[in-house]
Amino acid sequence: MKIVFIIFAAFVASALAKESIECKFYDSPGTQQCYGSEGQKLIFHLSETKMADFRLTKDGEYVFLITYSKGKLDLKGHHVGQFEEIQPGIFSLGNAVKKHSGRYSLEEYDAAGRNIRRVQVHIKIQKPVSKPAVSQKCSSPDQKTVTCSSHGDEVEFLLTLDGHSLIQSRGTNCTGETFYATNVCxxxxGQLTGGLRCQVWNNVSREDSEIHLTACEGKKMFHVFINIF
Incomplete structure (x- = not known):
C-alpha cells in the first residue's frame, strides 16, 4: 500500500508543476480521462493533423464544428467564442472552471468527408485540497478522538502515527460542523503519543500537516486543538 501511495504522490507533484491542463484527444482511441484544477489554463489537443475537420460535442449537447477551408479556420456551433486557436488542431478555452467538466466526444473527418476517428475524453475540474487542520480530543484518560479536516473536492485522507497507518479513507463529515467541507475521525x-501526520489529496493536488500527539491526563475531559493554516 505504501508503494502505491508514493507513486500516486509523485504523479500529483508532477501534475502540480504544470500551469495548464492539456487534454489530448489523439493519444489513443476510446475513452480517456483528463483531470485539472480550477484556474489552470485548459487546452485541447484535438489532432496532430494540420488540416483535419472536427466535430466536438460536450455531454451530447454543445456542438463545435471546426473546419479548414484553404488553410483558414472556420468555427460553427454553440459557444465557439470560448475557443482560441493556439496552432492548428490545438485550442484554448481559457481558465478552467467547474462547468468545463463533462464528457467530450470528438469526430475527425478527412478531406473527402469520411469519418476517420472517434474518441471520448472525460474532463473533471476539481477544487484543490487545502492544508489540513488536525486536532485531538480526550474523552477519558484511555480514549481520545483524532480529527483531520480539509477543503477540496473528493478529498482522500491518510492518518499516520510515527509512520504507522491509522486510517486511509475518503473524507466525510464526522464532526457535524459546517466550517470544513470534509474530514475524518x-x-x-488515550495514552498514545508521537508524530501524527495527516496527508490529504485528490486528482489535482496534495497537502499534509503534522502535530505531536500528547497523552490524555487526569479523569476529566480536556480538549486540545491545533489549526495549521
Missing amino acids: ISIY
Whole structure:
C-alpha cells in the first residue's frame, strides 16, 4: 500500500508543476480521462493533423464544428467564442472552471468527408485540497478522538502515527460542523503519543500537516486543538 501511495504522490507533484491542463484527444482511441484544477489554463489537443475537420460535442449537447477551408479556420456551433486557436488542431478555452467538466466526444473527418476517428475524453475540474487542520480530543484518560479536516473536492485522507497507518479513507463529515467541507475521525487509546501526520489529496493536488500527539491526563475531559493554516 505504501508503494502505491508514493507513486500516486509523485504523479500529483508532477501534475502540480504544470500551469495548464492539456487534454489530448489523439493519444489513443476510446475513452480517456483528463483531470485539472480550477484556474489552470485548459487546452485541447484535438489532432496532430494540420488540416483535419472536427466535430466536438460536450455531454451530447454543445456542438463545435471546426473546419479548414484553404488553410483558414472556420468555427460553427454553440459557444465557439470560448475557443482560441493556439496552432492548428490545438485550442484554448481559457481558465478552467467547474462547468468545463463533462464528457467530450470528438469526430475527425478527412478531406473527402469520411469519418476517420472517434474518441471520448472525460474532463473533471476539481477544487484543490487545502492544508489540513488536525486536532485531538480526550474523552477519558484511555480514549481520545483524532480529527483531520480539509477543503477540496473528493478529498482522500491518510492518518499516520510515527509512520504507522491509522486510517486511509475518503473524507466525510464526522464532526457535524459546517466550517470544513470534509474530514475524518478515529478513536484511539488515550495514552498514545508521537508524530501524527495527516496527508490529504485528490486528482489535482496534495497537502499534509503534522502535530505531536500528547497523552490524555487526569479523569476529566480536556480538549486540545491545533489549526495549521
